Amino acid sequence: MHIYKLSGRNVEVTDAMRVYVEEKLTRLDRYHDQITDARVTLTVRDVRDSTRRNRVEVQLNVPHGIIRAEEHHADMYAAIDKASDVLERQLRKFKTRYMKQRHDGAPQPEPGPAEADVDAGFDDVSDFQPEIVRTKRFELRPMSPEDAVAQMEALGHDFYVFVNMKGGQSGVVYRRKDGHYGLIEPSA
Numbered sequence: 097m098h099i100y101k102l103s104g105r106n107v108e109v110t111d112a113m114r115v116y117v118e119e120k121l122t123r124l125d126r127y128h129d130q131i132t133d134a135r136v137t138l139t140v141r142d143v144r145d146s147t148r149r150n151r152v153e154v155q156l157n158v159p160h161g162i163i164r165a166e167e168h169h170a171d172m173y174a175a176i177d178k179a180s181d182v183l184e185r186q187l188r189k190f191k192t193r194y195m196k197q198r199h200d201g202a203p204q205p206e207p208g209p210a211e212a213d214v215d216a217g218f219d220d221v222s223d224f225q226p227e228i229v230r231t232k233r234f235e236l237r238p239m240s241p242e243d244a245v246a247q248m249e250a251l252g253h254d255f256y257v258f259v260n261m262k263g264g265q266s267g268v269v270y271r272r273k274d275g276h277y278g279l280i281e282p283s284a
Contacts, residue, residue, distance in 0.1 A: 118182040152165075167179040255269065256268065
């Protein structure tokens with residue numbers, strides 16, 4: 097796999113880091129026909145908690161979607177390892193779904209020896225069929241994004257859907273991993 101963009105925030109990306117990232121992501125070569133673009137960002141944060149200091153973000157553009165992994169670790173190389181493992185699992189799931197849709201129910205070939213070794217220790221995702229198991233209906237009330245955050249926190253949820261008082265459009269507030277909040281608004 098060729099890294100199309102490797103960048104660093106608060107860290108100089110050394111040749112050794114670049115080589116290590118490329119070596120780790122070569123495990124994804126078997127999915128090369130699904131990956132159209134790749135971006136890797138290495139970040140070092142100046143925080144007191146050294147266990148979450150290094151962050152690796154990888155975004156792979158695939159047909160009809162994005163596969164993303166974000167991992168933290170005190171050691172940058174360990175964070176790269178963890179992100180690579182996550183991407184491989186996600187790509188395996190994507191490939192299974194993609195091939196199933198593409199072949200419209202045709203039986204899938206058995207994995208070869210290399211794929212069987214990689215899959216060892218992981219759940220068999222080819223049998224998993226995600227389904228909607230619960231439906232909720234609720235009244236969307238007009239409120240400000242700040243009020244929606246307060247409502248979300250009061251309910252103990254990670255997101256909250258509401259109607260924005262200012263524009264009359266629906267929106268979603270959500271809790272980000274960094275502890276802050278995000279707002280999703282539709283655009284027409």
